[in-house]
Amino acid sequence: MRLSILLRDGFTALDIVGGYEVLANLPGMDVEFVAPATGLVWADTRRLALHAWRTYAQVQTTDILYLPGGPGVEAGLLDAELMATIQRLHASSTWTVGVCNGVEWLGKAGVIDGKEVTTNWACRSKVEVYGARVNTQRFHRDGKLITGAGVSASIDAALYLAGLIAGEEVAKILQLGIEYYPQPPFGNGTPDEAPATAQAYIRQYESEGAERIAALQPPV
Amino acid sequence: MRLSILLRDGFTALDIVGGYEVLANLPGMDVEFVAPATGLVWADTRRLALHAWRTYAQVQTTDILYLPGGPGVEAGLLDAELMATIQRLHASSTWTVGVCNGVEWLGKAGVIDGKEVTTNWACRSKVEVYGARVNTQRFHRDGKLITGAGVSASIDAALYLAGLIAGEEVAKILQLGIEYYPQPPFGNGTPDEAPATAQAYIRQYESEGAERIAALQPPV
Numbered sequence: 242m243r244l245s246i247l248l249r250d251g252f253t254a255l256d257i258v259g260g261y262e263v264l265a266n267l268p269g270m271d272v273e274f275v276a277p278a279t280g281l282v283w284a285d286t287r288r289l290a291l292h293a294w295r296t297y298a299q300v301q302t303t304d305i306l307y308l309p310g311g312p313g314v315e316a317g318l319l320d321a322e323l324m325a326t327i328q329r330l331h332a333s334s335t336w337t338v339g340v341c342n343g344v345e346w347l348g349k350a351g352v353i354d355g356k357e358v359t360t361n362w363a364c365r366s367k368v369e370v371y372g373a374r375v376n377t378q379r380f381h382r383d384g385k386l387i388t389g390a391g392v393s394a395s396i397d398a399a400l401y402l403a404g405l406i407a408g409e410e411v412a413k414i415l416q417l418g419i420e421y422y423p424q425p426p427f428g429n430g431t432p433d434e435a436p437a438t439a440q441a442y443i444r445q446y447e448s449e450g451a452e453r454i455a456a457l458q459p460p461v
Numbered sequence: 462m463r464l465s466i467l468l469r470d471g472f473t474a475l476d477i478v479g480g481y482e483v484l485a486n487l488p489g490m491d492v493e494f495v496a497p498a499t500g501l502v503w504a505d506t507r508r509l510a511l512h513a514w515r516t517y518a519q520v521q522t523t524d525i526l527y528l529p530g531g532p533g534v535e536a537g538l539l540d541a542e543l544m545a546t547i548q549r550l551h552a553s554s555t556w557t558v559g560v561c562n563g564v565e566w567l568g569k570a571g572v573i574d575g576k577e578v579t580t581n582w583a584c585r586s587k588v589e590v591y592g593a594r595v596n597t598q599r600f601h602r603d604g605k606l607i608t609g610a611g612v613s614a615s616i617d618a619a620l621y622l623a624g625l626i627a628g629e630e631v632a633k634i635l636q637l638g639i640e641y642y643p644q645p646p647f648g649n650g651t652p653d654e655a656p657a658t659a660q661a662y663i664r665q666y667e668s669e670g671a672e673r674i675a676a677l678q679p680p681v
Contacts, residue, residue, distance in 0.1 A: 253482070254478045254481065254482055255478050255479065255481075255482035255639060257478075258474045258475050258477075258478035258479075258509075259475065259478075259479075261474065261475075261509060262473070262474055262475035262612065262613075265506045265508065265509075266506075271508070272506060272508040272509070273508065273680075274508070274509065279681075281512050286485045286486075286492060288485065288491070288492040288493065288494070289478075289481060289485075289492070289494065289511065289512075290511065290512035291509065291510065291511065291512075292501050292509075292510040292511075292512065292681075294680045294681045341640075361640065362640065379642070379644045380644075380646075390640050391639065391640035392482065392638070392639040392640050392641075393482075393616060393639045393640055393641045393643065394640055396613060396643070396645075397643060397644050397645060397646060400645060400646050400647065401646045404646060404647065409647060412646070412647055413647045413655075413659060414659050414662055414663065416645060416647055417652055417655050417659050417660070417663050418612070418663050418666065419475060419611065419612040419613045420561075420581065420582065420610050420611035420612050420613055420614055420652060421612075421613045421643070421645050422599070422645070422649050422650055422651045422652070423613065423616070423617060423641070423643035423645065423649065424599045424600075424617050425616075425617060425620060425636060425641050425642070425643065426600075426617060426620050426621045426624060426632070427620065427624065427629060427632055427633045427636055429642050429643065430642060431642045432637055432640060432642070435633075435637050439633060439634050439637050440637070442634055443634065443637050443638050446638065460493075460514045461499075461512075461514045
């Protein structure tokens with residue numbers, strides 16, 4: 242089975258690596274990092290870069306299409322090649338995974354109209370405009386579509402998908418392998434339960450994401 | 462403040478990105494990826510590569526020294542330049558973070574003798590030989606030394622450290638930013654509570670790690 246992670250400038254690294262670390266360790270899984278061109282693709286911090294070694298054009302089909310989020314999602318919505326790539330790969334994928342505001346890409350590509358999805362809590366209204374019913378779950382399945390809430394929810398969503406692919410016993414071993422018995426030091430409340438000031442801070446921070454990353458230069 | 466993440470061939474990506482995603486978003490934090498040479502450094506899957514843009518030799522001091530684990534740790538124990546780099550940076554760091562079996566590097570470098578640490582549950586006996594008291598916590602502080610259990614524990618350890626650096630209110634906002642309200646789909650048991658067969662599988666898998674990655678070729 243092949244997992245194709247679509248990269249584009251300005252991703253949030255944990256959106257990718259949380260899901261990757263689970264799915265890449267499924268028995269028989271191969272992973273590819275796919276971008277508009279091969280080479281470095283910089284994360285939203287402009288300090289971390291992943292190497293893409295396949296281009297969108299080189300990948301005509303895949304088993305698992307994986308879309309991360311981040312401040313770069315906004316520009317990606319205007320990228321016709323990205324949208325065509327999502328439509329092409331989703332057409333024959335076994336599973337399509339969207340995490341965080343990466344679910345907006347699925348919306349723009351026209352593949353979640355009438356579907357039920359989850360997404361980053363701060364982006365629900367942006368996803369609803371594409372005709373999806375947006376719930377507040379940490380991960381959700383609608384047919385072959387697996388969606389995750391923000392960032393670290395990629396881990397939970399991928400473990401759930403691993404269970405669907407390989408069975409619960411294998412998924413439990415993967416969970417043990419990444420020692421996922423979380424103990425968040427400051428409680429385990431959902432974003433909807435967070436104080437209004439914290440919610441406002443994050444909404445502001447995320448609304449300025451595209452502007453913020455445009456002002457940061459990668460070191461090389 | 463500067464966070465220096467030491468890369469070496471064969472790391473486990475979530476050991477790095479779990480902590481990075483928290484600490485890099487602390488106000489005023491800069492992040493650098495540091496390796497024996499600049500360029501791509503491949504993870505244990507041989508499919509994900511991070512770009513290192515500073516060399517060990519170029520980094521003489523840092524504020525936060527960060528050591529990830531992975532199957533590549535074993536070879537790193539024999540790397541005199543790595544050990545000298547750890548000793549040099551730890552000597553003046555404000556914080557030193559070791560995650561997963563990356564704590565073995567701290568042991569070999571001689572900086573945890575007489576200290577209390579945690580580590581990957583399958584590596585406790587390997588860490589004890591360096592004179593450390595090894596506990597079973599998810600994260601632990603001993604002075605300026607922050608250690609984390611395996612892989613995903615890097616998130617919890619980093620949130621705890623973020624609270625020490627910037628206060629609990631900021632750390633809570635970071636936790637909200639990464640939507641860390643985990644809901645592991647297959648329960649939340651610790652490795653010590655896992656079935657013996659699952660424990661044995663992971664111990665075997667991890668004991669063969671160095672051999673496994675030596676047999677895998679990066680795609681480029």
